Amino acid sequence: MVSKQNFVRAADCIWEIPRTFRDDMRVPARLYADEELLDAALADNSVPQLVNTATLPGVIGHAIAMPDIHQGYGFPIGGVVATRLPGGVISPGGVGYDINCGIRLLVSAASVDEVNPYLKDIASSLYANCPSGVGAHGHLHLSNNELDRVLHEGSRWMVENGTASREDLDHTEEFGRIPGADASFVSDRARERGRDQLGTLGAGNHFIEVDKVVEVYDQAVAARLGIFSGNVAVQIHCGSRGLGHQVCENYVSRFQKTVQDYGITLPDRELVCAPFDSKEGQAYFHAMACAANFAFANTPDTEEFRPGFGRQDQKLRTAPGVRHRAQHGEN
Amino acid sequence: MDFEEIEHTADRAFRVQGRDLSELLVNAVRAVHALEGIRSAGETSATRELEVEGIDSESLLVNWLNEILFLEQQHQVRCEKFQIRELNGFHVRARVETRGCPGYQTGIKAVTFHNLKIAEVVVDV
Numbered sequence: 225m226v227s228k229q230n231f232v233r234a235a236d237c238i239w240e241i242p243r244t245f246r247d248d249m250r251v252p253a254r255l256y257a258d259e260e261l262l263d264a265a266l267a268d269n270s271v272p273q274l275v276n277t278a279t280l281p282g283v284i285g286h287a288i289a290m291p292d293i294h295q296g297y298g299f300p301i302g303g304v305v306a307t308r309l310p311g312g313v314i315s316p317g318g319v320g321y322d323i324n325c326g327i328r329l330l331v332s333a334a335s336v337d338e339v340n341p342y343l344k345d346i347a348s349s350l351y352a353n354c355p356s357g358v359g360a361h362g363h364l365h366l367s368n369n370e371l372d373r374v375l376h377e378g379s380r381w382m383v384e385n386g387t388a389s390r391e392d393l394d395h396t397e398e399f400g401r402i403p404g405a406d407a408s409f410v411s412d413r414a415r416e417r418g419r420d421q422l423g424t425l426g427a428g429n430h431f432i433e434v435d436k437v438v439e440v441y442d443q444a445v446a447a448r449l450g451i452f453s454g455n456v457a458v459q460i461h462c463g464s465r466g467l468g469h470q471v472c473e474n475y476v477s478r479f480q481k482t483v484q485d486y487g488i489t490l491p492d493r494e495l496v497c498a499p500f501d502s503k504e505g506q507a508y509f510h511a512m513a514c515a516a517n518f519a520f521a522n523t524p525d526t527e528e529f530r531p532g533f534g535r536q537d538q539k540l541r542t543a544p545g546v547r548h549r550a551q552h553g554e555n
Numbered sequence: 556m557d558f559e560e561i562e563h564t565a566d567r568a569f570r571v572q573g574r575d576l577s578e579l580l581v582n583a584v585r586a587v588h589a590l591e592g593i594r595s596a597g598e599t600s601a602t603r604e605l606e607v608e609g610i611d612s613e614s615l616l617v618n619w620l621n622e623i624l625f626l627e628q629q630h631q632v633r634c635e636k637f638q639i640r641e642l643n644g645f646h647v648r649a650r651v652e653t654r655g656c657p658g659y660q661t662g663i664k665a666v667t668f669h670n671l672k673i674a675e676v677v678v679d680v
Contacts, residue, residue, distance in 0.1 A: 493668035
């Protein structure tokens, strides 16, 4: 049971639970939040989940949670940990089910006034071209070879397929491709679930919306992104769909035995893991990278609704962004 | 009542009971169906064989429900009748009768281990 009294205020908007709070913690837990967000976090299971992530073998520094902390599965949503190499673990439950989900921001050069006459057409086009929901199928039906290319190449496949530009790649995290993908570690079931789902959104908190820029807080940064007050942008929240879910399911199930084999004791079964440099850890990493690349490639073809944004010579451009639900190697 | 929905902050959760593990597995499917709702039921019917295993009763239950979910969502069917043909430790073989089911009110993406606990109650009679 964690309460506000267990936190130490380390700095403005930085709260910590010391490693001594619980015997199995290997590092302190740290939450970036103001006091109001801290109180909100204590209302669900997210803080105990944050403490649990501090028990992962090989974890270094702090087990961290961002201000959007709320209850997840194993990890709290907004949770971030680093594990050392060699010897630290990789956790399919920690990465989560919707591998490499994230929000993509597309910027148009059109103003609200230019777009307004076309809003109905844009809405119709979105509904027609962006299928959504659990198990929703898209307009692309990939062969095995094509799916392999998507899993290995991510956003690069989109460039080859004509649904993205090289500039989009330059503005995508990891240039739209996580190295280390190996489709032989992705189950047939995951492939079956994902084969027809490129270009679709899931259910729950996935969305696509057309936004008006109401206020610009940093003019210099906005100018570099092509954003100005009164222009129109599109936000898309989606991820790796049924393929990513199945990869997570497969390895969370498989690692229930793996943790026993490696003598790892965990406070939450959703945190199952394996040493990153083990055969099992590498198998999951190769599959996770495939699912991440699938997510990079999974975006609606914006050419389908671009005409609604007025000028035919202006494309919707991808703004630089960072996605979540993945595990990366870093120096 | 063999199952009831319990509160969860963002997703759905349920409590389910059964006289033994076999009955628990079947009642858990009914609980999932109750959470999903059903938009319409088709006329076609087919029989399928399922085989699932786990390392303990909790993992068997999770794997079983995820297997059912996959079958139903990929083939757009609803599993209506179950015959547990073999339950050996944490390995189950079952025959399942399915009916066409094109849609659900609430799509369930996966069953997780979150807060999962299977408890046995023994009564002295």
